[in-house]
Amino acid sequence: MSETAPRPRRTALPYLLVLPAVLALGFALGYPLVRQVLLSFQDYGLAQQFGRPPEWIGLDNYRELVTDEYLWRVTLRSLVFCLVNAVATLVLGVGLALLMRHMSKPVRIAVQSALLLAWAMPVVASLTVWQWLFDTQYGIVNWSLTRIGMDYEGHSWLLQPLSFFFVATVIVVWMSVPFVAFTVYAALTQVPEDLVEAAEIDGAGPVERLRHIVLPSIRDVLLVVALLQVIWDLRVFTQIYVLQQAGGSTHDTNLLGTYIYRLGIGGGKFGMASAVAIFMLVLTVILTGPYVRAMLKKEED
Numbered sequence: 001m002s003e004t005a006p007r008p009r010r011t012a013l014p015y016l017l018v019l020p021a022v023l024a025l026g027f028a029l030g031y032p033l034v035r036q037v038l039l040s041f042q043d044y045g046l047a048q049q050f051g052r053p054p055e056w057i058g059l060d061n062y063r064e065l066v067t068d069e070y071l072w073r074v075t076l077r078s079l080v081f082c083l084v085n086a087v088a089t090l091v092l093g094v095g096l097a098l099l100m101r102h103m104s105k106p107v108r109i110a111v112q113s114a115l116l117l118a119w120a121m122p123v124v125a126s127l128t129v130w131q132w133l134f135d136t137q138y139g140i141v142n143w144s145l146t147r148i149g150m151d152y153e154g155h156s157w158l159l160q161p162l163s164f165f166f167v168a169t170v171i172v173v174w175m176s177v178p179f180v181a182f183t184v185y186a187a188l189t190q191v192p193e194d195l196v197e198a199a200e201i202d203g204a205g206p207v208e209r210l211r212h213i214v215l216p217s218i219r220d221v222l223l224v225v226a227l228l229q230v231i232w233d234l235r236v237f238t239q240i241y242v243l244q245q246a247g248g249s250t251h252d253t254n255l256l257g258t259y260i261y262r263l264g265i266g267g268g269k270f271g272m273a274s275a276v277a278i279f280m281l282v283l284t285v286i287l288t289g290p291y292v293r294a295m296l297k298k299e300e301d
Contacts, residue, residue, distance in 0.1 A: 009293050030202045034148060035255035036274045036277055037274075037278060038280060039054075039270055039271055039274035040061055040062070040271060040274040040275040040277075040278050041056060041057065041058055041059070041061070041271075042054040042055060042056055042057060042271045043055040043056075043057045043271050043301055044063075044270040044271040045058075045270060045271070045273075046182075046189070046268040048270070054154065054271075057271070061271050061272050061274075061275035062275055062279075064272065065272070065275050065276060065279060068244060071259070071276065072105060074254050074256060074259045075104065075256065075266075075283070076079055076209075076256060077254075078234060078256045078257075079170070079234075080257040081165060081169070081233070081236070081255060082230060082233040082234040082236075082287075083170050083233075085169055085170060085173055085176070085229075085233040085236075086229040086230050086233050088173050089170065089172075089173050089177055089229055089233075090178040090180060090222075090225065090226060090229060091178070091179055091182075092173065092177050092180075092220070092227070093176070093177045093180025093181045093183075093184060094180065094181075094184050094265075095123065096111075096115075096177065096180075096181040097180070097181045097182075097183075097184035097185040097188055098183075098184075098188070098210075098214075099111075100112070100185050101182070101188050102191075112182070115177070115181055115182065116178065116182075118174065118175070118177075119175070119179060119182075120152075123175070123238050123239070125240070125245070126171070126174075126175065126190065127171065127238070127239060127242045130167070130170070130171050131242075131243075131246050134157045134158070134167050136154055136155065136156045136157075137154065139157075141157075142155050143156070156247065158246060158247040158248040159247065159248070159249065161249065161252040161253055164243065164248045164249070164252075167243065168239055168240055168243055170241075171239050172236055174240055175234065175239075176229065176233075179225075179228075180225050180229070183221060183224075183225055184218065184221060184222070184225065185216040186221075186224075187217075187221040188218060190210035190212070190215075190217075190218075191213070191214055191217045192216065192280055195213050195214055195217075196209055196214070199212070200211055219298070220295065223291055223294055223295050223298075224295070225290070226291060227288055227291040227295075230284075230287055230291070231284060231288060233286055234256070234280070234283070234287065235256075235257055235280075235284075236255065236257060237255075237257035237258060237261065240253065240255050240257065240258050240260065241258050242252075242259075244258065248261070256280045256283075257280075259275050259276065260273050260276050260280065261273075262277070263276060
């Protein structure tokens with residue numbers, strides 16, 4: 001009779017080794033979330049900052065949130081801005097990754113170095129440069145457009161909401177494209193060349209090879225990148241805040257991030273700001289739900 005192999009003895013050591021990291025992560029992520037949820041059910045303002053106990057008001061903050069027309073305008077504005085930026089970033093990033101695949105090594109290294117410098121530049125420093133480029137009196141953008149015959153002398157890009165968000169989109173996309181390009185290019189290097197060559201021998205053109213072989217091979221990476229871009233572009237704050245400080249109209253250019261900041265830090269309505277933050281969290285989950293389901297389904301298959 002054949003003897004069955006002894007089953008490995010279970011030990012608690014791996015769980016004990018992982019436990020400190022799990023506890024630290026749970027505290028770092030869980031405490032702020034729980035605190036935020038509790039604040040959203042309280043009337044917590046400037047008086048509470050000086051020691052007055054917060055008043056429990058239940059769902060009043062959420063009722064006010066639902067009936068706030070300005071919040072819904074900000075939400076719609078944030079959704080449009082998020083989707084436009086995410087799509088533009090993905091298109092440009094994937095396009096750059098595909099181009100890098102066909103570049104010579106010196107050219108590819110130069111392009112990757114430029115992308116890396118753009119990605120590594122601190123946000124505030126890069127925003128200072130962009131503000132100078134679009135400056136009303138001394139900006140190179142107005143100067144260049146005026147030189148080619150367009151009437152942009154003294155034009156203020158930040159006063160009108162449409163041109164404000166155009167500048168913000170240029171900055172956000174410029175900062176985000178390197179991540180997408182590097183990630184997708186790394187995925188493209190793993191696409192089997194023999195499949196691409198076989199399709200080319202069978203008569204498939206560049207578009208057919210891209211559509212039926214290349215993109216399906218990197219589908220998982222594209223889903224992750226798209227998921228991250230939607231999250232990041234919905235939460236964008238620094239770029240909008242700095243541009244508002246440089247002359248943009250706050251009321252007409254607020255997104256959810258800056259609206260929460262101005263409610264809490266600017267207006268002292270920390271309870272309402274927490275309610276809007278929870279609303280933003282739920283909105284993020286709704287937007288990213290299809291991507292998460294698609295990734296889980298792919299993993300199951």
